[in-house]
Amino acid sequence: MMAVIVRNPTQEELPTVWEVLCGAFGERPRERFRRQIWEDSTFALEQIRIAEVDGKIVSHVWVAERPIFYRGQTVLPMGGIGGVGTLPEFRGQGLATLLLEDAIAYMNRKGHAISMLFTGINPFYARLGWADFPEWRFKLTVRRIPPLEETPSGYFVRPYEPDQDLPAVQALYRKHIAALHLSLPHVRPDAFWRDGHPQLLGLQVSHVVVAGMTGELVGYACAFPTENGLRLSEFAFDPAHPCALEALAIALAQEAKAEGKEGVISGITSWLHPFPQKLAALTEATLYHEVFEGMMLRVNDLRRCLETAQPLMEATLQATGVSWGGSFCFRLTQPEQVATIKVEGNTVSISDSDEAEVTLTVTPRQFCLLFFGTASATMWRDLVGANLSGDQMALLSLLFPPHPSVYFSGDHF
Ligand SMILES: CC(C)(COP(=O)(O)OP(=O)(O)OC[C@H]1O[C@@H](n2cnc3c(N)ncnc32)[C@H](O)[C@@H]1OP(=O)(O)O)[C@@H](O)C(=O)NCCC(=O)NCCS
Incomplete structure (x- = not known):
């Protein structure tokens, strides 16, 4: 041996x-x-x-x-x-x-x-508890090049200048994630933005959108020229400036069509992010989405996951102005774990207890689809075949609201 x-x-x-x-x-x-x-x-x-x-x-x-x-x-x-x-x-x-x-x-x-x-060999990892999780990609071919004059007044797009723009881009990255309630983006340390490894994988800002009145940065993109157009590895905008999306879309559409290129723009996105929609509308293109399940997630610590969500759950319940009560025990099949969410008068507590009104036996994939906001509570109930009352469904959908998720390519490992 x-x-x-x-x-x-x-x-x-x-x-x-x-x-x-x-x-x-x-x-x-x-x-x-x-x-x-x-x-x-x-x-x-x-x-x-x-x-x-x-x-x-x-x-x-x-x-x-x-x-x-x-x-x-x-x-x-x-x-x-x-x-x-x-x-x-x-x-x-x-x-x-x-x-x-x-x-x-x-x-x-x-x-x-x-x-x-x-990975491309999902079953190899599934044995050890990792489960497939969907990622969305989009693709379109520019049919109409919007002229520069259509750029919303007061906004312009210019190349990224690292020495001058980096702190504003970092702040915009966090603001975008917070405003869109995104799950999965990497909490990047400041130094990471200058590292060679993420840059090779896609963390290279190319374009920034400036609000002319204040000089504030309100959008950015990491766009790479390809043979037939552009590939976007990341984009963000300040939701207080929806015009930033339009300005960025016009600049990128022009570039994707430059030098006789076909105008194919593709990239990674959270589901229904407004940017690909805006890009398709302005360029009269048909938008394609591809769901790719090469990402896998493993729930190493079920209780810790729920504890991370606990303050957000309490805030949501309190905002309803109504008093809620109920409890759900999650029994994860792989790796086997049990954790319970108990709601009493809008206080949420998480424990290892297996005593609850309802016990939900879930695979890691089912848990992640609910926890990371991919499936609404109603869709999820049918996925797991759970038998829940109207009140229990209402509470579950407040605890786990649908929300977008994305993992940018520059953060790969
Ligand atoms: C995948 C890899 C790391 C496995 O290494 P290893 O030391 O042989 O792994 P183990 O001996 O622990 O496990 C082997 C198992 O992996 C499975 N496996 C290997 N390659 C596989 C593939 N492409 N698809 C599905 N299963 C695969 C084998 O079928 C085997 O299963 P078995 O034990 O039921 O027969 C190795 O084949 C490798 O280095 N491949 C090239 C690099 C790579 O693709 N890495 C994975 C990137 S996500």
Whole structure:
């Protein structure tokens, strides 16, 4: 039997770790892995676990530190699983599974209530508790180029100037997330915006929208030229300035059609974000959406997730001006956990108790679809086949309101 050691690498071993990653994934992502190790200020040695067989490093997992926003208002500690790879000649011996189990233990120690990963081999991870979660992408082909004169008066679009614009863009990123109640965006440390790794993956602001009267930045986009148009990896606007969307759409439509290009604009978006809608309307284009389930989420700590939502639940109940009461016990099938939400006179308490009016046995996918706002309470009741009274449905929909979610590509790991 082979002797396997699971451990962190040393600083000196990082070039070897890099070679193992390239050996497992091929040469194409070589630059990506270089930046991941040396140009991501959130990276730390303790986040890397390697398997060593007979003194040789042969398998690798990275748990990236990626706290995320919940409903744009509270923060959920999240561990991002990346670089899961075993050298070809050492595959099929349980090494990646061993490292993933070790990564789960690490996330539990670190208090990562949620874990995320991106993959094309979902069943491999489903065995260990990760569940598919939908991401929306949009695509359109510009049919009409809106002339610059249609830009709303008082607004203009200009190229991003990092030294001057970064603090305003960072503030706009947070404002957009808060105003739209977005779940999943990374709570980016300031330094992250200047790191080479996220920049390679898409965190490169290209355009900013300025409100001419005040000089305030009210919108931005990260747009990359492609062969037939533009790819958007991120966009944000200040909802107090809806005109920012129009100004941005006109500038981007012009660029997507420049130099005889077809005018195809594609990108990642939260479901029904107003920007793709505006872009389609102004360019007389048909808007396509694609739902992609390459993202997976794992509920590492059910109780912690509900506790993060608790202040928002109380605020929503209080805003109704009515006194609510009831309790729901969530029984998660994988990894097995129980947590109960109890509502008494609009005070919400979360506990490990399994005593409640209703017990809801849910898969991790079902829980995430409700918790991260994808499914309304009514849709969700039918998904899980729950038998709930009218009052229980009303309460459930206040505790878990539908809301948009998006994870931007610059934050990948
Ligand atoms: C996927 C990978 C990490 C597995 O490493 P490993 O050390 O062989 O993993 P384990 O031995 O713990 O598990 C092997 C299991 O993974 C499954 N698996 C491997 N590749 C798979 C694939 N492409 N699709 C579905 N399942 C796959 C095997 O069927 C096997 O299942 P079994 O145990 O029921 O036979 C390895 O094949 C690899 O490095 N691939 C290239 C890089 C890659 O794609 N990484 C995943 C990125 S999300």
